[in-house]
Structure formats: C-alpha cells, structure tokens
Amino acid sequence: MPDHLRHRESRRDAGPGPVDLAATPFRGDRDRIVASPFFARLGGVTQVVSASGSALLHNRLTHSLKVAQIARAIAERLISDPELAPLLEDLGGCDPDVVEAASLAHDLGHPPFGHLGEQVLDRLARHRFGLPDGFEGNAQSFRIITTTDTRGPRAAGLDLTAAVRAATLKYPWTRLTHPSPHPREMSDPPRGAAEPKDAPGTGSSKFSAYVTELDDLTQCRTSFDKRVETWQQTVESSVMDNADDIAYAIHDLEDFHRIGVLQHAPVSAELGQWESDRAEFAAFDDEELAEHHRRPGQSLEALRRRLHARDSWMVDDEVFAAAVSRVRDELVDDLLSVPFDGSVAAEQAFGRFASGWTARLVGGVHVLADPPTRSGHVLLGREQWHEVQVLKFVHRRFVLLRPDLALYQRGQARLLTSLVEALEQWMGDRYEADRLPRRLHDLVELAHGEYTMLAADHPRTLVGAAGEQPSGPAAILSLARGRAVIDFVASLTDGQASDLLEALSGRTGQFWSDSFVL
Template sequence: MSQPAGNLRNAMTAEPAPGLTGYDEADRERWVTEPPKRPGRSPFERDRARVLHSAALRRLAAKTQVVVPYESDFPRTRLTHSLECAQIGRELGKSLGCDPDLVETACLAHDLGHPPFGHTGEEALDEIAQPCGGFEGNAQSLRILTRLEAKTFSPEGRSVGLNLTRAALDAALKYPWPRPVAPGVPATRQKYGVYACDLDVFHWVRAHVPEGRRCLEAQVMDWADDVAYSVHDLEDAIFGGHVGTARLRDPAERVDLLALAAAWYAPDATPAELEEALDRLLSQPYWPGEFDGSLAAQAALKNATSQLIGRFCQAAEHATREAFGGGPLTRYAADLVVPRETRLECAVLKAVTARYVMTRAEAQARRARQREMIAELAAALLSGAPDTLEPVFKEAFKEAPDDAARLRVIVDQVASLTDTSAVQLHRRLTRR
C-alpha cells in the first residue's frame, strides 16, 4: 500500500448494511471505497463471496493439512479444512449474535497464507525469509487479502487485494500484532499477523480497537479452527489406519501421548489434568470402537466427529453466555470463553494425530526432503529472477526497491504454490 492509512480513511464512506446489528459504519468501511453492486446485499456477504471465489482459496485444495493430499482420496486438505472450519465457525458465531457471513469469511480466509507442505513449508520459508522479516502463515494471509490476490486497485494503481471490510480483515487476524522481538525467544517460534512492509493496512484495520486484543469474531474463528483441526484430523487418522482406539487405553501408550500433548499443545497442564481429559473423551458413549472400514464403522466414526464438534462448541457457547449474558455479542463487546477442561480435551485430540501421523518415521523423512526442496526452489528462483517468476511476481520483483523487498517477492512466489506445483517447478528449475 502506497498511501498512509489516515489519508485513505478520511476519503472513505461505508456501504449500506441491510439487516446488520452490532456493526457500525467504521466496521463496514473498505480500504478503497466501492459502490454496492446489488441492493439488499450486506457488505459481509460481499466479503464472503470474494474469499470464496479467490484463487488463493482454490489453491488450498492441493496444500497439505496433515496428510499429503495425493496419498489417497480421503485425507483432508487445507481447503476442506477451511470449509469445515467455516461451517463450525458460522454456527458458533451465529449462536452468539455475530454476523454469520463475517465469521465465515474469517474462517475461509484464515489459512490462505499457508505455503506448500503445511507447517514444514512454513518453517523452511521462515528460515529463508529472515533477511526480509521472516515468514508466518497468518501474516501471509493478511498480505494475500490486502495486496496479492487480484481483485481491486487503488486510484494510484496499486493492488489492494480483495479490499474486504475492516471488520472482515480484523476477524481474520488470529494474531493482531507485528513480529515481536522478545529477548531470549527465537523469532522463528513466535506467532504474528503482519509483516513490517504491510503495517499501513494493519494500522488501518486496527484503528480505535484495543491493542493486542482480538475481536470476538476472530476468537470464534480461532476456536473453530482448533475444533476442526483436532476432530477431523483424528477422523482422518482413524480412517487411514494410523491409530487404533484401543491403543489409547494402553498405559504405556498413554504416558507418551500425554507427554506429547503437554509439550506441544498444553504446556501449562499437569499430567493428571491431561489424563482426566483423555478419560472423559474415552468414556463418551459415542467414542468410536475399533475401525474396520465397514459402513457401520464409518457411520460410527462420523457420529463421533459430529458429537465432539457439538461438545466443544456448546461448551464455549454456554461459558460465553454465562460470562456475558444474552443478546447479540459482537466485535469487542465480549470475549469467547472456552472452559479449561474443553481446551485440554482438544489438546489431547491434537496429540493423537501428532503422535500417530505427524511423527511417523516416513512422515519425518518426507518433511526433511520437503524442507530441502523449498530451500532449493527459493534459491533457484532468486538466482534466475525475474525470468524465473510468474508474471505477477516478475513485475513486483522489478519494482522492488532493495534486496529485502526482492526476497519478499521470492517468498510470495514460493508461498503461492501448491504441493504439486512446488514439486513440478522445483524439478523444472533444478533438473532433479
């Protein structure tokens, strides 16, 4: 963005908001003013449609969630995860009084910035991008929404991405702060939501809201993400034969599983708390038995998935209502309350997938090769740039003012790739 946020802000007017309550004119404003295209359509409905039709969302169909997309026809991809997250978030948000289109938009957008090969690609790109400020999937999502996705241009001729409303962009900010510099904490282990080069639009989005605090819609999106990730990835793991539910009752297995849950997902929990969380889940009447692939077993597994989602969402809804009362809850009028016991149950489910899918020997070997591939691909693109870049990135590379900005373009190019296109481009550029 070339213009200071304040200059554009003063020139903007919000579009009409049919049927919206709890959202003011500032929430409905766009970075660049646009006239409404269809009477009776809310600005958040337009936001949802823009994300749903975006190229960035379509690319998630071939990006790793946990299991590599092309290993079989069944495992979830980043796209199916995003759609499931959107369904969960929409219903939970609606039950609290949030605009459902706004929450769904945030859920659909939350993973747009993830590069090929899931978190492995994210870690590899973060190492490569250190000279230009690092790489973070959530910050990349904001960059896609406000700069990289082709939709709208400013009067000065600069892309402003999908030009979503302020409320939609704020709802998509899982980590509403720039990259922190905390003494003693490696930068590569810290989460953040914006790069230094995109702070102008970030400051516009976050104008007049509490620093560092997430709006309710973003909190709903974040919990929907956790619920979808923990429950559906467990379903994939069971369906794929990676975990038999009987193993979760084996004392030795439980020790290792709960240690991983504490290390990765619940560092503040005691072993006793995590064991109680696992026991609560196993005691549910819908908890699936051993999976044999039969129609009855598949139906039981689907029922367990549905029941667990309901369990986690209803716990959050009831706790939030108890804390903030009835009536519509939106933006900064409330915070989502998720009971500690529920969060620990979610953490245990995540640990099941991590232990039996993500840490398998063959999976670790594949991730090592993927990290190497990302590094080689970025190096090959940079050495041959701008000729090695796609037209949209070639133009940005030529216009970049310094080496850091040029490296950011290389990172944008790599991050935009799917798993399949990354492999193909790597093969073409390196002849390997």
C-alpha cells in the same frame, strides 16, 4: 447496527468496483474470498500429508470450509443469547458473516506442504534473504487479502471490510515492532507472542502481519480501540480461532484412522496406562519422568505438566483425568476399536464421532469480559478445553511424531529449499532475468515499492533481530527480490512446487506455464 460501529463496514477502497452479488458488505467479502484463486489453490495444499490415490484426506480447502461451518455455528449460538448482547456490543460485535468470511480466509497464506513449508520458508526468508519478519502463514494470509491478491477493485488485495480484516488477525501484532510495547515483552505474553526458546531475539513465534501491511493492521483495528486491548483478538477473530482448534482436533484424527495410521493399540496403551498409574507418574520428578520415555503414559504425563507450566489459569488435574477418560471411551474404545473398512457402518461411526464431538465442543463456548492474556474473549469451557488438549495430543504423539512422516517431510523441506534457490539464481541471471514469470516480476515491483517507502518513512521496521539495518538501493532491491520469491513460492500448490522444481532442474519436458501461472 449501532452508529459507533458503522465504519466496521468500510472498505480500504471506497471507489467504484465490480458489483458484488451479495446484499451486504460482509457477505460480499465472503464471496470475494471464495472467488479468489488463492482460495481455490488450498485444494492442492497439504493439511498434514498430501492427499493421494483414493485416500479421502483433508486438505487446506476442506479444512477451511469446516472451520467456517463451526465458526458460524458458534457465532449464531452466541448472538442468540440475549444476556450476551450488551457484552458483545461493548467488545465490538459478533457478526456470523464476518466470522464465516474470516474463517474462509484464515489459511490462504499456508504454503506448499503445510506447517513444514511454513518453517522452511521462514528460515530461508530470514537467513537467506535477510527479511526481518521472515515468513508466517497467518501474516501471509493477511498480505494476500490486503496486498497480493488482485481481485479487488484496486487490484491490490480484495478490499475487504475492516471488520473481516480484523477478524483474520489471530495474532494482532508484527514479529518485532508493533504494537509498542510489544506483547512478547509482557510478563505473561498472549498465546503465540513469546519468542521461541531456542531462538532468542527473533521476535514472536506467531504473528499476523508483516511490516509491509502495518497500515492495514492499524486501520482495520481502529474501530476496536478501547474495546479490546491492542494485543487481543476481536471477538470475531476469537470465534474463528476456537473453530480452527475444534476442526483440527477432530477431523485430522478421522483422516489418519481412515488410512490406517492411527492405531488402536498404542493409543489405548498410552491413555490407559496413564489412567492406571497417574499417581506414580505424578510422583516422578522431571528427570525421572524423562528416563521412562518409552513407557506408555509418559508422554501424556509430560503433556499434563506442560499445561500446568503454560496454562495454569485453566488446567485442573481432575478435569484433565476426566478428559483422558472421555477420549479413551469415545475415540479409542469406540472409533479406533474397529479398523476402517469403508463400510456404511464405518462411515456412520465417523459421522457420530465428528458430529457428537463438534456439538459438545461448540456447546461449551462462552464469552468472558476480562479473559486471561493467553485467551481471547471467546473460549471453550473448562471440560471442553481439556478434551481438546488431549485430542490434539493424540494427533501429535501418534501421527506428527512418526519417523515415517519425518522422512517424508525432510524430502519436502529439501524440495522447497532447492526451489527457492533455483528461483533466486534465475532472478540474478542477467541474461535470463527478463524471462522470469510475469507474476514474479510483478511481485518484485510491489515489494520494491513497499521497502523503499518503509526505508524512507519507517526505517526501524527493517532492522533485523541482530540490529542490522539495510541501506542503499542495492539492499532494498535485495529485500524486494527475497520477499517476491517467498510470495511466489508460498502461492503454489504442493503439486506446482514439485513440478516447477522438476522443470527448473531439467528433469521434465512439460511446458512450465501449463501449471504455474496463477
């Protein structure tokens, strides 16, 4: 390893600790992540819908394993190309062990019920508890590996190497304040850095660190100074990000075909009609297109226009049309044309689809020395990028936007809201507060120390979007309690969240510690 990158291996804590079985620090990081209870809990956390009965659906654990598999394959392919070696070294390196470890850690912070849970906890964190940076799954993952997990030598995080911590940072900024100037203020912000259009003033829609972990963010990125911009992913993080997109685009479609949700007819109509009438669709202005919202092909045309508005640096109409044709041929007319019946032939069809598409997408990955702001240094080829957009469109249009899924998720949102409210009330009950779960007590103490320090040394980081700044011990304690409740609920599985609310509501006789001690 070059001398200038040796400190990529340094851990936050250099003192003695448990002996790692692995021979190298990066492999040791991988082992620490896999041994974490936060990693084990991902088997009980929703990917899109909760697995139940005999349905073999992906959960956050199986998703993370597949992301790690794909990411390692990409990294090994890149470093095997001697022409890329100088560029990769200049950018800070691309170690397959680092990439694999970061991929295994990237979803540790996902709360119960997946992205729906993330939205609910963010709303509660900001509006109920006044936490300026709210809740974000990527930032929660970073908080776990640096702070709230207790399996590292210092009982504060996992003491992972700087390289692996940096590789987990898909969005290497905080919501509102770091770095300065903040990337959301750029004329063409990086992907995820812009504010939500319906929530101006709230900061970036995606970010990978809370202000409580700002020191960790800056420390682990030190060795990448002047190699990548402050707002750019490291190469290893960019590999992980691409692998996450590939896994999401392929495997979630398999799940919903397997359980009969993804149907041949509507997908075929949408893609086929757009192909037949693409010139007519293109001639509509936006208002006319909106009037045809029930016409097959309209949604796909709307996607094409969004890509032009958002990613003009990459989108090409003819390549987009070719991607639609390929997806129709290989997904619609092949995989979806025969209902899944559990037979050997059906499973083999899954295997062909997944392996073929994975190989094609991984094969298109390349490295740019000077990428556009909406991409990392590692990116898909133009054809593969368009194909991923169409695959993700099929998933969103025909799975995520289904009314029956919305009904299911509204119930989950009410459950999480009620659980947070119940824990907050318990914490404020002076007669019962001393009987809170020990883990919740510890999280309050941890957050209280963090916010006390920030209020004294970096008060600007505690200023909310509306400009208000907490002052006095009571305000700091309130922030700490809010963050502790959010940390606690985010660390539960889907089943634990449901069971805990049942217990707190008096609707079950189950002894709570059977399920809820991490």
